[in-house]
Amino acid sequence: MSTDEPTADDLTADDAAVDETTTDVPDDEPILSLDDVNVHYTPGGIVKRALTDKKVRAVDGVSFDLYDNDIVVLVGESGCGKTTLGKTAIGLEQPTSGSISYRGQDIWDAKNNPRDADIEFTEIRRSMQIIHQDPANALNSSRRVKAILSDPLKKYRTELGPKEREDTIYRFLEFVDMMPPEDYAERYPHQLSGGEKQRVALGRALLMNPDVILADEAISALDVSLRVGMMDLILDLQETFDTSYVFISHDLANARYLAKRAGGRIAIMYLGEIVEIGPPEEILQNPTHPYTKVLKWSTPTVDPDLAKQRIQEDPPVREVDVPDPEDPPSGCKFHTRCPEAREVCTQEEPERFDTAGESDAACFRALETHEYWNSAELADADQDEYDAQNSSTFSD
Numbered sequence: 001m002s003t004d005e006p007t008a009d010d011l012t013a014d015d016a017a018v019d020e021t022t023t024d025v026p027d028d029e030p031i032l033s034l035d036d037v038n039v040h041y042t043p044g045g046i047v048k049r050a051l052t053d054k055k056v057r058a059v060d061g062v063s064f065d066l067y068d069n070d071i072v073v074l075v076g077e078s079g080c081g082k083t084t085l086g087k088t089a090i091g092l093e094q095p096t097s098g099s100i101s102y103r104g105q106d107i108w109d110a111k112n113n114p115r116d117a118d119i120e121f122t123e124i125r126r127s128m129q130i131i132h133q134d135p136a137n138a139l140n141s142s143r144r145v146k147a148i149l150s151d152p153l154k155k156y157r158t159e160l161g162p163k164e165r166e167d168t169i170y171r172f173l174e175f176v177d178m179m180p181p182e183d184y185a186e187r188y189p190h191q192l193s194g195g196e197k198q199r200v201a202l203g204r205a206l207l208m209n210p211d212v213i214l215a216d217e218a219i220s221a222l223d224v225s226l227r228v229g230m231m232d233l234i235l236d237l238q239e240t241f242d243t244s245y246v247f248i249s250h251d252l253a254n255a256r257y258l259a260k261r262a263g264g265r266i267a268i269m270y271l272g273e274i275v276e277i278g279p280p281e282e283i284l285q286n287p288t289h290p291y292t293k294v295l296k297w298s299t300p301t302v303d304p305d306l307a308k309q310r311i312q313e314d315p316p317v318r319e320v321d322v323p324d325p326e327d328p329p330s331g332c333k334f335h336t337r338c339p340e341a342r343e344v345c346t347q348e349e350p351e352r353f354d355t356a357g358e359s360d361a362a363c364f365r366a367l368e369t370h371e372y373w374n375s376a377e378l379a380d381a382d383q384d385e386y387d388a389q390n391s392s393t394f395s396d
């Protein structure tokens with residue numbers, strides 16, 4: 001089991017340890033299809049809610065498809081909407097608007113109009129499982145591993161008798177490298193390490209035979225030395241069980257490792273939107289969106305020369321602070337921080353365009369013919385506005 005955590009250096013390395021699987025979005029029907037999904041919250045407590053009409057656009061107009069045996073890794077700064085999007089994608093959270101279909105069945109139609117549904121809501125929920133960041137909270141501390149793993153079998157595999165259930169539990173403990181299974185089955189969660197708890201959580205999710213697993217920062221609570229091992233286990237079991245994954249990670253190096261080995265995609269999120277999505281090599285070697293470049297720049301490196309160079313250079317942003325999500329900037333939401341922003345970016349919101357490479361990016365710079373290229377530099381535009389304001393003040 002490898003214990004080397006991927007670093008930024010792996011972002012450019014030709015990683016021989018990782019399978020050279022080509023990344024292709026398959027032609028077949030998606031398992032999961034999100035179309036213009038919005039999740040807007042009214043922030044604050046009861047009083048603030050009554051007094052404000054402001055909304056946090058936790059997820060703002062997101063569309064993407066997930067296919068059989070697919071992996072999409074959502075990456076972005078804290079608060080950009082990764083968890084909300086992940087939970088909405090697997091039907092744990094209802095969107096404010098937009099649609100989410102599981103194998104062609106709208107999830108919330110299945111819940112609200114069960115008679116018209118081709119796939120029952122309970123079946124959809126079984127097919128999409130979650131592994132949380134903190135397994136300690138996800139596992140009932142007063143129950144043995146055997147009891148924890150019995151629950152999904154009693155609910156969804158009612159044909160199994162006690163002996164078959166026990167055999168199945170042992171088999172799944174073996175799948176997640178917990179040997180001897182008879183020993184681990186009798187333990188309580190507090191008798192397990194963090195990594196072992198997370199493996200029980202993974203085993204429990206797999207017991208439901210899901211099509212999709214949402215792994216929400218599933219490795220970030222583990223010791224650095226255990227993370228690669230856990231990622232490898234998840235990827236090995238993906239092949240065994242034909243499961244698709246939506247991973248959530250704030251770490252671009254881990255995202256690359258997961259997406260590259262599985263032939264998946266990385267989706268970069270900023271203030272509720274997917275601003276760039278594509279194969280890991282494209283996102284990391286040839287990023288189009290200026291925010292993707294910022295994330296790459298801010299990924300830690302163990303290369304001393306590169307680290308020294310980073311200390312000396314400014315980050316590739318005009319503004320370090322993330323805007324208030326209750327009051328996001330007009331036009332492109334990244335324009336207040338973007339070193340490439342021009343006047344048009346303050347007024348128009350870019351949709352996601354095909355780039356010259358293999359990714360899609362929500363940036364006018366992806367289009368050679370966009371009016372962006374003739375638009376005034378933002379600094380000039382700001383200066384003009386400033387001059388205009390001052391000249392009117394002085395002439396008053």
Ligand SMILES: Nc1ncnc2c1ncn2[C@@H]1O[C@H](COP(=O)(O)OP(=O)(O)OP(=O)(O)O)[C@@H](O)[C@H]1O
Nearest residue numbers: 041042043056058077078079080081082083084325
């Ligand atoms: N129930 C809620 N009510 C109000 N606002 C919420 C709620 N849940 C999330 N938010 C807000 O929505 C935005 C997105 O939150 P979310 O947890 O999805 O982001 P994240 O990228 O997963 O963050 P992190 O990496 O810190 O977990 C944040 O501004 C958050 O404060």
